[in-house]
Amino acid sequence: MxxxxxxxxxxxxxxxxxxxxxxxxxxxxxxxxxxxxxxxxxxxxxxxxxxxxxxxxxxxxxxxxxxxxxxxxxxxxxxxxxxxxxxxxxxxxxxxxxxxxxxxxxxxxxxxxxxxxxxxxxxxxxxxxxxxxxxxxxxxxxxxxxxxxxxxxxxxxxxxxxxxxxxxxxxxxxxxxxxxxxxxxxxxxxxxxxxxxxxxxxxxxxxxxxxxxxxxxxxxxxxxxxxxxxxxxxxxxxxxxxxxHIHDWNRQRYEHARRYNQLLAGVEGVEIPVIRREHEHIFHLYVIRSGRREALRAFLAEQGIETAVHYPTALPLLPAYHYLGVSRDDIPVAAAYQDQILSLPMFPELSREQQDYVVEKIRSFMGAS
Ligand SMILES: Cc1ncc(COP(=O)(O)O)c(C=O)c1O
The missing domain is CATH 3.40.640.10 (Type I PLP-dependent aspartate aminotransferase-like (Major domain))
Structure with missing residues (x-):
């Protein structure tokens, strides 16, 4: 697939x-x-x-x-x-x-x-x-x-x-x-x-x-x-x-995200996104975190699953902003997360079969059954 x-x-x-x-x-x-x-x-x-x-x-x-x-x-x-x-x-x-x-x-x-x-x-x-x-x-x-x-x-x-x-x-x-x-x-x-x-x-x-x-x-x-x-x-x-169609599309994205969260909850080595009860989230991107991001990403690519990283370098750490002199210690969370975040397939028309396949491959990579 x-x-x-x-x-x-x-x-x-x-x-x-x-x-x-x-x-x-x-x-x-x-x-x-x-x-x-x-x-x-x-x-x-x-x-x-x-x-x-x-x-x-x-x-x-x-x-x-x-x-x-x-x-x-x-x-x-x-x-x-x-x-x-x-x-x-x-x-x-x-x-x-x-x-x-x-x-x-x-x-x-x-x-x-x-x-x-x-x-x-x-x-x-x-x-x-x-x-x-x-x-x-x-x-x-x-x-x-x-x-x-x-x-x-x-x-x-x-x-x-x-x-x-x-x-x-x-x-x-x-x-x-x-x-x-x-x-x-x-x-x-x-x-x-x-x-x-x-x-x-x-x-x-x-x-x-x-x-x-x-x-x-x-x-x-x-x-x-x-x-x-x-x-x-x-x-x-x-x-x-x-x-x-925007409200339907936003709702479909949200439903996919909820399902991803349910299916990935408890998988060791995967941090799922937080959905706050009091505020909406329309999941333009569904972003997990993993300490083995690069290996996971490569594995998913081999299985035919496209992923992306948003974003691989925190803005102040880009060469364009070196002149500002911002160090990783100044932005510890963004600096740590840039190496862990991984955006999974997410679009309104994502099918259950496609989603199941993504989850199955993540679980197998992480050694979860
Ligand atoms: C957070 C954010 N700001 C600004 C932009 C800029 O939008 P555009 O690509 O239409 O110039 C984008 C999208 O690319 C974005 O994701």
Missing amino acids: RVPFVDLKAQYHAIQPAIDAAIASVIKDTAFIKGKYVKAFEQAFAEAYGVAHCLGVGNGTDAIYIALKALGIGAGDEVITVANSWISTSETITQAGATPVFVDIDPDTYTIDAGQITAKISPRTKAVIPVHLYGQPAEIDQIAAICRAQGLHLIEDCAQAHFVTYGGRRVGTFGDIATFSFYPGKNLGAYGDAGAIITQNEELAARMRMFANHGALKKHQHQIEGINSRLDGLQAAILSAKLP
């Missing part, structure tokens, strides 16, 4: 008529840039999220950069973020001219350790960017309270967390701005690069729309210099066709 890490074809086949029709109508209307399909998706996403403004942009990385620029963050500023994430979260801080300040992860949720944020705040700190990693909300209540008390901006990186709730409230609605990626493998994925930004703040929304469109809200009226970061019509139409 072969078990892919994700199976985008299975999802396409399940909704093929709607996707094909969406693509055909954009082409028929030649509405490739801006236009009604982008507008319709922005409205639908804002409505589904229950927020006032949504802006479609080129990708989830641009979304963070645009948010930072709109908040006026730049040279001399510091922005606090998490040691384990995709590099977009921190490279955009540098692109804006500011310096990333990394905080270790919580050993249970693998998201930013909220209890360590305050100690990292300096007179130069302007914002905090937590990441709702793997589809698991960070302790966003506590983080929002710190930001309020200290007068810091809060940008939520929701690239892996579309529509997940924390204490019954959607992540992405706690901060000033939330950013999304619709990279194809995300819980809500486009058929190419795409991203979005949401906010309740009208002024920020206008500033971001302007910056993302060459500094102009009206053609040729450039108030500032900006960038070109647009959601294109084809991606918008595809996303609109997929949006009604």
